[in-house]
Amino acid sequence: MNANGKNNNEHEPMVKITNLKMYFPITEGIVFRRHVGDIKAVDDITLDIIQGETLGLVGESGCGKSSTGRAILQVYRPTAGSVEFEGVELTSLEGEELRQMRRHMQMIFQDPYASLNPRKTVGSIISEPLEVHDMLSGSARVDRVKELLEIVGLNPYFINRYPHEFSGGQRQRIGIARALAAQPSFIICDEPISALDVSIQAQVINLLEKLQKEFNLTFLFIAHDLAVVRHISDRIAVMYLGKIVELTDRISLYRNPLHPYTRALLSAVPIPDPVAEAKREEERVILQGDVPSPANPPLGCNFCTRCPAVTQVKEQKAIDCFTVEPPFSEVEPGHWVACHLHDPPSSV
């Protein structure tokens, strides 16, 4: 069994992330820049992404979910830890070797307005990955771009238009076509629908699901909308302040959330049904206060400053959440959680 409780010989992990840390330095002084601290955006996470699955990564803004995605792709070079992609260690790769690997891993961005160059035509935006990786040329490349436009549901006739001529949902389709161009096997979707209107969101989700089946893609789906993540993911990891607090398959995350943060997060999501909402309102867990600064996270458990279960842990387990960090452990097959309430018996 590997870190995700799935059998190795059944599902080979495509991406293996071990003790990944991504710190951004805080400096002071203009001439002599002194390093005075770190923003711990990603603080020691271990995670496998299995071939063919969609792994949802959820959390609130600033919890480090996008930094995790970027550190996996080596857009940011991680501070520590290892990222293996199909057995190749990415963190030590440089230059040409890294560029070769990037062909297999692509990204779809949140903001369809900022992620497309306004001075380039749709055709040249989509063919850029082909150019970079020296794939196809001349008319074969144009045919491929037209094919990609059709795959994402746009008219191939749009090839010479500019991004401003398209709506948000259509631009997101262009971004998806670009990500598919080099025939990657792994795509990181970084909040791909958050900037879109409700009626357009469903179109893009359906498209992503269709493409995943058609091209046998593996997705890391980063989002803050738990209802969307529940819909699209096979397994879900919940992040809080740079750490993964819970990881399990999507059914048990919603039926049996174990971490107090996951519970609060789930109960905070409003449901578009007034009758169900009235019932949920009675049981709603509302967290106090805000997320602490990632430059100065709490000593013990990251969540201790807002956690409703701190006194319960103290009484039942005699553990002080403010000083002792909970281990991230597998409490049920495939269900991992970092909370003292669910410490495995052996570690107490």
Next chain:
Amino acid sequence: MAALLEVEDLEVRFHTQDGIVHAVNGISYAIDPGETLGIVGESGSGKSVGVLSLMGLIPIPPGEIRSGRALFEGVDLLAMENAEIRSVRGNEIAMIFQDPMTSLNPVLNIGQQITESLTLHLGLTGAQAETRAIELLEMVGIPLAAERLNNYPHQFSGGMRQRAMIAMGLSCDPKLLIADEPTTALDVTIQAQIVRLVKQLRNEIGMSVIWITHDLGVVAGLADRVIVMYAGRIVEEGPVIELYQRPRHPYTMGLLSSLPRLDADRPETLSSIDGLPPDLILYPSGCPFYARCSYRIDQCMQAPPAIEAVSPNHKAACYVDVTTAEPTTDNPYQEFNMA
């Protein structure tokens, strides 16, 4: 019971370089004292303009209020001079906005910004205003309120800024609070805090609330009545439970079924509304939803349907009775583009 605010046949346009944008096209609605009205729509549906124009908060030009009346306790807001509307705005009608960072002044401390409306509208002295400001911050749940008065907006988190905005909005005991996407920029756990705060304050003060949002989830738990807007028109209006359980406009039906739900298992694919809302410059002559509607009939092309009662309190703007009619097409947008 007399309505607190009654808007009749409001039409707002914007004159731009590309042509005339038909932002709001003849909407009428009313809100009773103590009632919470949710206005739901996508970007460009006119949900914000329809309300902000009443407050004199759209720039004229390029904006133009073509027609309409907005009676607030019997007085027409749209006929008021600037000075008159200023005495209503922030006093009897309070507003909170989407982005609390851009709606607070970064160079004034929180205390100065809250006391401003207290001295302006209520004529309190400096010391009285400060005491009241501390009370208000405590009421919206900001700890150590007295010290926090001297903080600047950048020292507050997003949720605290929105609380400060609410404190400011409530400073003059308004009769109506207009909230324009107040939780869109906030995380869900903070959104839950703010929604609960507004509910609690609404019940204590007894004010009416207009909550403008694109999020059908927030409105479900908050509003008494809901208005759904599409392309500058009200397409459906009804009591919250009735509207969610028995939507009568194909757009509302489409919206509700395209949302993945947290409490339900996944369907194979989400049903989606194909296509895009119409161009507000080249405004269609028929029903604005025609191109995306699977219930459409020929009549819909002729003239936009008026909003009419489908049951007591429940209105919809559709020629077709969706409870009995069958969809006329499976792929409305594709067929529309072929034609």
